[in-house]
Amino acid sequence: MAITTADLPVRRRPGRAARTPYLLIAPAVIAMLGFLVYPMASVLYYSLQHYNVTKPWDNGFAGLDNFRRLLFEDPLFWQSLGFSVKWVGVEVFLQLLFGLALALIVNETFVGRGLARAMVFSPWAVSGVLTTGIWVLLYNPTTGVSRYLADLGLMQYGAAPLANPDTVFWAAVLTELWRGVPFFAILLLADLQSISKELYEAASVDGASRRRRFIHITLPHLKDAIILSTLLRCVWEFNNVDLLYTLTGGGPAHATTTLPLYVAAKAVQSHDFGYGSALTTAAFLILTFFSIAYLRLSKFGATT
Amino acid sequence: MTLQTAERPRLAPTAQVPRTGRKERDRVSRWQIWVPLSLYLLFTLVPFYWMLVFAFRPRGSTSLLPWPITFENFETVWNDLSFALFFKNSLMVGIASLVMTTVVALAGGYALARYEFRGKRLFMIGMLCTQFIPGAMMLIPLFEIFRALGLVNSLWSLVIAETVFQLPLSLILISGFIKNVPVELEQAAWVDGCTRLRGFFAVVLPLLRPALVAVGSFAFIHSWNNFLFALMFVSEQEKFTVPVGLSYTLGEFSVDFGALAAGGVVAAVPVVLVFAVIQRYLVQGLSAGAVKG
Numbered sequence: 142m143a144i145t146t147a148d149l150p151v152r153r154r155p156g157r158a159a160r161t162p163y164l165l166i167a168p169a170v171i172a173m174l175g176f177l178v179y180p181m182a183s184v185l186y187y188s189l190q191h192y193n194v195t196k197p198w199d200n201g202f203a204g205l206d207n208f209r210r211l212l213f214e215d216p217l218f219w220q221s222l223g224f225s226v227k228w229v230g231v232e233v234f235l236q237l238l239f240g241l242a243l244a245l246i247v248n249e250t251f252v253g254r255g256l257a258r259a260m261v262f263s264p265w266a267v268s269g270v271l272t273t274g275i276w277v278l279l280y281n282p283t284t285g286v287s288r289y290l291a292d293l294g295l296m297q298y299g300a301a302p303l304a305n306p307d308t309v310f311w312a313a314v315l316t317e318l319w320r321g322v323p324f325f326a327i328l329l330l331a332d333l334q335s336i337s338k339e340l341y342e343a344a345s346v347d348g349a350s351r352r353r354r355f356i357h358i359t360l361p362h363l364k365d366a367i368i369l370s371t372l373l374r375c376v377w378e379f380n381n382v383d384l385l386y387t388l389t390g391g392g393p394a395h396a397t398t399t400l401p402l403y404v405a406a407k408a409v410q411s412h413d414f415g416y417g418s419a420l421t422t423a424a425f426l427i428l429t430f431f432s433i434a435y436l437r438l439s440k441f442g443a444t445t
Numbered sequence: 446m447t448l449q450t451a452e453r454p455r456l457a458p459t460a461q462v463p464r465t466g467r468k469e470r471d472r473v474s475r476w477q478i479w480v481p482l483s484l485y486l487l488f489t490l491v492p493f494y495w496m497l498v499f500a501f502r503p504r505g506s507t508s509l510l511p512w513p514i515t516f517e518n519f520e521t522v523w524n525d526l527s528f529a530l531f532f533k534n535s536l537m538v539g540i541a542s543l544v545m546t547t548v549v550a551l552a553g554g555y556a557l558a559r560y561e562f563r564g565k566r567l568f569m570i571g572m573l574c575t576q577f578i579p580g581a582m583m584l585i586p587l588f589e590i591f592r593a594l595g596l597v598n599s600l601w602s603l604v605i606a607e608t609v610f611q612l613p614l615s616l617i618l619i620s621g622f623i624k625n626v627p628v629e630l631e632q633a634a635w636v637d638g639c640t641r642l643r644g645f646f647a648v649v650l651p652l653l654r655p656a657l658v659a660v661g662s663f664a665f666i667h668s669w670n671n672f673l674f675a676l677m678f679v680s681e682q683e684k685f686t687v688p689v690g691l692s693y694t695l696g697e698f699s700v701d702f703g704a705l706a707a708g709g710v711v712a713a714v715p716v717v718l719v720f721a722v723i724q725r726y727l728v729q730g731l732s733a734g735a736v737k738g
Contacts, residue, residue, distance in 0.1 A: 161641075165556035166568065168549045169612055176609040177575050180586030187585075239485075246482050249473055259724055260486055263493070266716045268670030270688040274695060274709045275492045278499055284702050286495075289509065319492065351473070373576070380579040383672040387692055401581040408585050409677070421582035428577045 181425075187418035194412035207419035218420065220395060221403040222427075227310075228399055229378045232317055237371055239318070240325020241363075247326070248333045258330075265323035269383030276316045276388065277303070306396045309389055313397055317384055325370055332366040333359070368439045375435075376428055400424050496713075499706030518707035522694075526704065528711050530683060531690040536715070538600050538675075538686060539665045542607040546615050546664040547657060549608070554619030555645065559628070572613040580610055584677050591678055602678040603686070607668040615660045622656035623649065655726040662723045666716055687712045 191203045211218050247258050264272070279285045282301045290296040302312035336359065344354045382401050385391065391398035391406070398406075401424065408417025500518055501511035522528045557565065587606060588597070596602040626649050634644035672688040679685065685693075691712055694705045 159562070162556040162560035162562040162565075165552045165560075169553035169616060170568070172549065172605075172609050172612060173571070173575060176587065176590065176605060177578060177583075178571075180583045180590065181578055183586040183589070184582065242481065243485060246478055249478055251475075251478055257482060257486070259721075261482075261489060262724075263717070263720065264489055266666055266670075266720050267713065268672065268688055268716075270672045270691050270695070271670070271709050271712045274691055274705050274712075275496045277695065278702055278706060279492055279495055281702070284499070286491075319488065376577060380581055382581040383688075387672070387695060401579055404582055405584070414585055417585065421579065424579055424582060425577065428579070429574075432577055 184418045184421050184425075187414055188422040190415045190418075192413075192415035192418075194414065200415075203415060207416050208423070210416065211419055211423060217395065217398070217403060218400075218423075221398045221400045224397065225379055225399040225401075228314075228397075229375050231314055232321060232378050233371055233374050235314070235318055236321045236325050236374060237367065239322045241329055241367075243322060243326040244329035244333055245359075248330055262323045262327055264320040265327065267320055269320075269381070270387050272316060272320050273384060273387040276312075276319075280312060303389060304393060306393050309393060309396055313385060313388055316388060317378070317381075321374070321378075324374065328366060328370045329363060332363055336362050368436075372432060372435055376432065379424075379428060496706045496709050499702050500710045502703075504703055518703035519711070521701070521704050522707045522711060526690065526694065526708070527682070527685075528687065528690055528708060531685050531687045532711065534600060534684060535669055535686040535688075538603045538607070539669045539715070541600075541604040542611065542668040543661045543665045545604065545608045546611045547661050550612060550615035550619045550660060551653075551657075553612075553616045554623055555649075557616065557620040558623035572616060575613050581673055584673070587674075588677060596678075598679055598681050598684060600679070600684060603668065603671070603674055606674045606678070607664070607671060611664045611667055615664065618660055619653070619656050622653055626652050658723050658726040662719050665719060669715060 188207055189203055189205070191200050191206070193199060243261060247254060247261060251257075267275075280287075280302045282288060282299050287296050287300040287302075288298070291298045291300075302308040340358050341354055344358060349357070379399070380401055382399075382405065385397055385399060385402060386405075389397040391402045400420070404417055404420045404424065407413050407420060498509060498511045501514050501516075502508055503513065503515045504517065556562070557569070587602075591597050591599075591602040591605075596605070630648050631641075631644050634648045635641070639647060669686075670688060671686075672692065675686040675689045676692070679689070687708075691705075691708045694701070694708050
């Protein structure tokens with residue numbers, strides 16, 4: 142690239158330089174306006190419409206009718222919302238607990254640490270559908286782990302965790318834990334490594350035990366990372382569809398239908414776009430309020 | 446994986462220096478590391494092992510060792526279930542969204558890191574808000590947009606959707622990294638007669654390698670794994686991606702566990718390869734970019 146005097150920043154007209162940042166973010170803005178903001182706006186618009194492909198004679202402005210139906214006439218909305226809350230709560234709590242423990246362990250110095258890290262983190266990169274595939278093999282009564290345990294006399298034959306309404310929740314939780322814990326472990330490990338070693342050394346010279354160093358140095362330092370990763374994970378687990386969709390399909394008998402799965406069923410299978418959009422709007426509002434409340438209550442970024 | 450064993454060999458001697466002065470209760474005993482770690486590794490690795498055994502052992506065998514090794518399951522999956530085609534489709538989508546995400550995020554990230562401009566705060570807040578938008582619930586409007594653009598049943602619909610959903614996090618990561626590059630380095634290049642663009646390519650870009658590797662590989666892995674968009678926007682079988690193909694073995698061919706497992710191995714291979722390469726950068730990339738903002 143030839144450099145001419147015209148290219149030098151000093152020679153530029155003042156108006157030109159002010160345009161540069163806008164030109165640079167323009168592609169991102171256009172992409173997000175076109176494919177995130179506009180679709181979101183049209184979801185809001187549809188939520189106020191009767192819009193059912195199979196009943197075109199009924200379509201038109203609905204006001205808040207869809208929301209009234211959702212709040213007062215649809216037990217499946219409340220049921221799927223309840224399952225979503227249970228699913229997110231259990232998943233994120235267990236993932237944080239195991240993820241933190243794991244991060245602390247692989248942050249220690251020991252022989253084979255690198256290999257251990259690689260193995261521990263590996264399920265993180267595995268997709269929902271692939272995770273499902275593997276765990277379907279594991280849970281299957283004739284090919285799965287239970288069959289081999291039964292051969293050894295440790296279990297009864299014929300256990301099918303995914304077909305049993307009593308066990309399907311925990312079977313799904315275990316599967317999602319398998320690929321979810323590494324996410325927390327990676328994020329928290331990254332943050333653990335940024336703690337200065339001198340802090341620990343100074344504390345231990347002052348006679349602080351390992352537990353006290355953990356409580357007074359490690360945890361306060363990790364606070365922001367824990368808050369942020371927990372929030373992100375709550376939102377992702379809430380919105381996550383592919384694992385449950387392929388693992389249980391929301392069944393048996395709606396026992397594992399989360400709100401997004403229910404929305405997909407309403408909108409895609411029964412073509413009720415208006416009502417599906419109202420459900421979407423409700424889910425978006427719930428997530429937004431939860432996130433704001435969470436960030437307020439946790440005083441994110443307040444540590445010094 | 447071999448990269449890992451060489452990691453920081455020099456840490457051991459320095460780590461032992463303060464230990465001489467410590468009391469016994471300070472030390473992490475070996476069993477406190479190895480017992481939980483082994484249990485967790487068992488939980489992590491048994492499912493992978495299960496898949497490999499089913500993929501490589503002959504049909505009808507119940508052995509827990511994949512012996513004698515056979516490739517018949519892979520032949521079924523690759524030829525009869527057209528995974529070769531799905532693999533190519535997924536690869537194309539993955540690479541295209543990697544390139545688009547990285548380029549757009551690099552430009553935007555530079556603007557956010559190096560310029561003050563009106564609307565910047567609004568843009569940042571907007572990006573944060575997009576994280577709360579449920580991707581699964583945008584299917585209907587996105588489908589209508591792609592239909593209007595004539596992109597339904599085109600792999601471009603997947604590339605665009607993937608890129609857009611990856612952008613906010615990628616932008617935040619990259620701008621965090623650019624902020625960490627001292628602006629004086631760039632100014633020195635300008636003084637030497639570089640344009641802003643040339644200075645960026647010569648000075649900033651080489652330093653951004655860990656960030657680019659992290660962002661690029663996230664984009665690739667994400668779009669390689671994405672199931673829902675691929676399921677909804679593409680219905681022609683010649684355009685299927687690997688996860689969609691895999692989901693069909695789950696449903697229709699559920700009797701053939703060998704094929705399911707072999708399909709799973711095929712789906713996992715590129716991700717494992719990418720993962721092996723980015724291991725070194727991953728922790729570094731995250732600690733400098735995402736968490737610190």
